[in-house]
Amino acid sequence: MKGILLVNLGSPDSPNPKDVKKYLGEFLMDERVIDVPLWARNLLVKGIILNTRPKASAAAYKKIWWEEGSPLIVISERLQQKVQKQVEFPVALAMRYGSMTIKKGLQELVDKGVDEVLLIPLYPQFAMATTETILVLTKEVREAHFPDLTITDLPAFYNKPEYIEVLSNSIKHHLKDKNFDHLLFSYHGVPERHIRKSDVTKSHCKIDGSCCATPSKAHEFCYRHQCFEVTRLVAEKLNLKEGSYSSSFQSRLGFDPWLLPYTDRTIERLGKDGIKNMAIVTPAFVSDCLETLEEIAMEGQEIFHEMGGNEFTTVPCLNNDDAWVGILAKWINEWATSQTVVSE
Numbered sequence: 001m002k003g004i005l006l007v008n009l010g011s012p013d014s015p016n017p018k019d020v021k022k023y024l025g026e027f028l029m030d031e032r033v034i035d036v037p038l039w040a041r042n043l044l045v046k047g048i049i050l051n052t053r054p055k056a057s058a059a060a061y062k063k064i065w066w067e068e069g070s071p072l073i074v075i076s077e078r079l080q081q082k083v084q085k086q087v088e089f090p091v092a093l094a095m096r097y098g099s100m101t102i103k104k105g106l107q108e109l110v111d112k113g114v115d116e117v118l119l120i121p122l123y124p125q126f127a128m129a130t131t132e133t134i135l136v137l138t139k140e141v142r143e144a145h146f147p148d149l150t151i152t153d154l155p156a157f158y159n160k161p162e163y164i165e166v167l168s169n170s171i172k173h174h175l176k177d178k179n180f181d182h183l184l185f186s187y188h189g190v191p192e193r194h195i196r197k198s199d200v201t202k203s204h205c206k207i208d209g210s211c212c213a214t215p216s217k218a219h220e221f222c223y224r225h226q227c228f229e230v231t232r233l234v235a236e237k238l239n240l241k242e243g244s245y246s247s248s249f250q251s252r253l254g255f256d257p258w259l260l261p262y263t264d265r266t267i268e269r270l271g272k273d274g275i276k277n278m279a280i281v282t283p284a285f286v287s288d289c290l291e292t293l294e295e296i297a298m299e300g301q302e303i304f305h306e307m308g309g310n311e312f313t314t315v316p317c318l319n320n321d322d323a324w325v326g327i328l329a330k331w332i333n334e335w336a337t338s339q340t341v342v343s344e
Contacts, residue, residue, distance in 0.1 A: 002336055003090040003114030005105050006080055007134050008122045008287060010095030011070035015061035021054035027097045032133040034253075035194065044254075064293040072289040073100070076122070078320040079287070079328075086329035089336065090114055096134050103141045110146060118335050119153040120328070122286050124163060125187075125226035126156040128194045154331060158226040159233060162330065166323045167230070168237040171281055174315045180279040182244060182270055185234070186263045186296060187227040187284040189249035191256050195224050207259075224259055230283050250282075251291050267300050271307020278304060281315040286324070288317045 012023035028034055028045045036044070061070075068074045073095070080093040090112045094105030109117060119138055123130045135153060142149055157163045171183075192207050199205040204218040211218075212225040219225045231247045234240075250263035270278055280300060282292045292314070301312040318324040 001089070001113045002116045002118070003092065003109035003112065004083070004087065004118050004120065004332055005092050005094055005102070005109060005138075006076070006083070006120050006122055007094050007096060007102060007105070007138075008072060008076045009130070009289065010097035010100065011072050011289070012058075012061060013099055015058050015065045017054045017058040020058040020061060021050055023098055024054060024057060025050055030097075030129070030133055032136070033129045035128070035191075035197070060290060060294045063298065064290060071293060072287050075287040075317075075319045079325065082320050082322070082325040083328050083332070086325065087332050087336075089332070096137065102134070102138055103145060106138075106141060106146055106149065110149065115148065116150045117152070118332060119151055120331075121153065123284070124156065124158040124230065124286065125223050125284060126158075126198070126221050127190055127223040128198055129190055131156060132198075152335070154335070156220075156226060157331075158230050162327050164230070164233045164237055166318065166321070166327055167283060168234050169323065170318055170321060171234065171315050172238060175279055175313065178277070178279060178311070178313050180277045180311070180313060181275045182246070182278045183240065184263070184266060184270070184278060184280045185227075185231045185245065185247045186250050186280055186282050186300075187247065187259075188282075188291060189252045189258045189262070190223055191254075191258050193256070195222060195259070198222060227284065234283070250295060263296070263300065264303055267303045268307050271304050271309040274308075276309055277311040277313075278309060279313040279315060282317060285317045287319055292317060
């Protein structure tokens with residue numbers, strides 16, 4: 001029997017500092033998130049970050065917390081429920097970090113008689129710190145607890161025509177009554193070394209002005225290329241004029257070189273350059289979360305207004321939009337009726 005496991009990032013159980021500290025500890029100790037030797041990761045995370053950051057992060061979570069709980073969790077649950085109504089197979093939900101573990105999600109499916117699972121990481125682009133860590137942990141859980149389970153995964157869908165169409169239509173819908181001078185595509189940042197580590201050719205990714213635009217098999221796992229490609233394809237779909245849109249990267253941590261340009265500095269520059277009305281979309285996420293609701297919608301807007309900007313419009317993530325649900329259901333049904341293994 002077939003089953004589906006949707007996997008998103010995760011969230012603290014509450015916006016209280018104790019729960020936030022526990023969540024940050026699990027998240028930041030992941031070797032694919034902070035990819036330094038264990039001793040250095042322990043020193044950085046347990047010695048510094050967990051002693052300084054939880055209170056500030058908890059305050060940020062409190063700003064965006066819903067009555068029902070964490071926005072990311074609530075939205076993901078709504079998505080799972082809608083997808084379940086459109087497919088005949090059991091659909092479970094899990095998180096990479098936090099209490100809604102991948103093991104619990106797989107157990108839920110196994111208890112319903114499932115022996116073949118389609119794993120769907122809810123990230124359009126591939127990255128070490130998102131898709132890869134989900135795939136690696138799922139494999140470990142399967143080998144340790146569900147050896148008879150067959151698991152295939154849905155590859156990154158950043159360039160699938162139906163995804164680009166639903167994303168473009170969402171942007172168009174939310175901006176139809178808005179006058180904006182510039183549309184910023186803000187993606188979650190990663191350290192530059194993550195891009196080089198993910199380069200299967202070991203030579204293509206130079207992180208310069210040309211490598212992402214030069215065809216290469218490295219692009220299958222190149223987060224930077226995939227982000228820029230989403231921007232290019234959506235801009236093409238919406239007939240955006242050159243110069244009226246750009247891409248940037250948010251949420252950097254530490255002092256190592258991260259992907260450029262940075263979102264906060266880009267917003268600041270746009271304001272200084274005389275842009276009065278801007279819109280921003282966050283296509284690295286399919287569900288609104290701390291990074292979209294607080295860092296972008298609140299902090300980003302504050303920066304823009306401080307620089308003299310007027311209207312700052314944030315485009316919601318796809319969340320549980322009916323068209324997005326329909327696309328997921330379509331991919332699931334195609335997998336179920338095909339004899340082709342997506343990826344093992």
